[in-house]
Amino acid sequence: MCLAVPGKIIEAEERDGNRIAKVQFGGIVRQAYLNFVPEAQVGDYVMVHVGFAISRVDAEEAARTYRLLEDMGLLAEELGDAEQPEPGMP
Amino acid sequence: MKYIDEYRDQHIVQTLAAQIARRTTRPWNLMEICGGQTYTIMKYGLDELIPTCIRLVHGPGCPVCVTPLEVVDKAIAIASRADVTFASYGDMLRVPGSNSDLLRVKAAGGDVRIVYSPMEAVKLARALPQRQVVFFGIGFETTAPPNAMAVWEARREGLHNFSMLVSHVLVPPAMRLLLGSPHNQVQGFIAPGHVCTVMGYWQYEALCRDFHVPIVVGGFEPADLLEAVDMLVAQLEEGRAAAENQYVRSVRYEGNLAAQRIVEQVLEVCDRKWRGIGLIPQSGLRLREEFAAYDAERIFGVGEITAEEPAECISAEVLQGLKRPTDCPVFGTACTPENPMGAPMVSTEGACAAYYHYRRHSLGAQAPRIC
Numbered sequence: 001m002c003l004a005v006p007g008k009i010i011e012a013e014e015r016d017g018n019r020i021a022k023v024q025f026g027g028i029v030r031q032a033y034l035n036f037v038p039e040a041q042v043g044d045y046v047m048v049h050v051g052f053a054i055s056r057v058d059a060e061e062a063a064r065t066y067r068l069l070e071d072m073g074l075l076a077e078e079l080g081d082a083e084q085p086e087p088g089m090p
Numbered sequence: 091m092k093y094i095d096e097y098r099d100q101h102i103v104q105t106l107a108a109q110i111a112r113r114t115t116r117p118w119n120l121m122e123i124c125g126g127q128t129y130t131i132m133k134y135g136l137d138e139l140i141p142t143c144i145r146l147v148h149g150p151g152c153p154v155c156v157t158p159l160e161v162v163d164k165a166i167a168i169a170s171r172a173d174v175t176f177a178s179y180g181d182m183l184r185v186p187g188s189n190s191d192l193l194r195v196k197a198a199g200g201d202v203r204i205v206y207s208p209m210e211a212v213k214l215a216r217a218l219p220q221r222q223v224v225f226f227g228i229g230f231e232t233t234a235p236p237n238a239m240a241v242w243e244a245r246r247e248g249l250h251n252f253s254m255l256v257s258h259v260l261v262p263p264a265m266r267l268l269l270g271s272p273h274n275q276v277q278g279f280i281a282p283g284h285v286c287t288v289m290g291y292w293q294y295e296a297l298c299r300d301f302h303v304p305i306v307v308g309g310f311e312p313a314d315l316l317e318a319v320d321m322l323v324a325q326l327e328e329g330r331a332a333a334e335n336q337y338v339r340s341v342r343y344e345g346n347l348a349a350q351r352i353v354e355q356v357l358e359v360c361d362r363k364w365r366g367i368g369l370i371p372q373s374g375l376r377l378r379e380e381f382a383a384y385d386a387e388r389i390f391g392v393g394e395i396t397a398e399e400p401a402e403c404i405s406a407e408v409l410q411g412l413k414r415p416t417d418c419p420v421f422g423t424a425c426t427p428e429n430p431m432g433a434p435m436v437s438t439e440g441a442c443a444a445y446y447h448y449r450r451h452s453l454g455a456q457a458p459r460i461c
Contacts, residue, residue, distance in 0.1 A: 001125060019218070069317070072109065
């Protein structure tokens, strides 16, 4: 129910006082209202819930989190303990 | 897809699981409070990747599941009228009311339609001026801004044939109730990422302080949820109890102020009954008095309908995290997604349905709790 999917704004226009965008999710394009994310621009990613963008995806934060996660993976690999944990651990 | 695939990376997921295992020295009970997160945990078997001494219990995080029986009965009464076109999110159609459900109303000739967005219901009202279009406005804080926006838009356009049956619920009051219960076993919460996208997470600091419980806002992909578990275990092992944010790519501390503004303009906080739990003070949203002309409950005079919850379903204990779906004697036998006895078996985000789809073949194979 609270599902929101990240999509890329490919077009945006004003219509009757509302800001409405075409948002691309993989191969699908759907309409979404941008009223709650006035800062979002064409090319930005937004989280869309029931036809409304509820946030602009913070690309910097996402990159930072992902780098952190990736570094953790690489580091663990170097240390040789990236295997799945034993059930019942520790 | 960008911002999805990278958070499903198997290598990262396993590394996070290993990190959690290294950190954990004793048993911890953690609760997620969003049906979408419950679904991810079950689908990817995240509970089986982490040490068995970390128990993930599933809270009342599915709005379809907590919508009270009497509200479903009110929806059925309205949708059965010949002059009404009733629009709803698809999940609500099979939720059993006292004597029927919305799908049966539709089968009997009622004009019941599934919509993806409340704005589609507004569009229906525009296209069908001779009919009363009623939208079933349920959900948590995430869905409140879109639903409020639909009412706002209907008024702006002067649509007199649009109304909403509102049964909105709020997460923090339910968490406070669970934490205050003498039966509570939850030691840490994963807060719902999209509720917090709208509302922020400052509200959760009071819960951390009052109950000395850590709360971490989590996302919805496997790596998000395991990172949230890791952050919770780190806090618990260190004896800390703070509100932290794992889902930084979507959630800001103060939330989405534009979305909060439209909710404040259209809706107001009220006491609300939760299916399986009962009345929780100040845990719901209703239309403000100035929007009474859009309140389906008043327009169709269904305010007096009440209903008693059936006793045979253990959804109350399941929704409070006190029992697992598999503890129910009718789970997977008399109660299935095709023939549900309770709401948690209806919605794909309900704990019972999630267990039915992903766990029913491994029943009894659950590892013992070792720590």
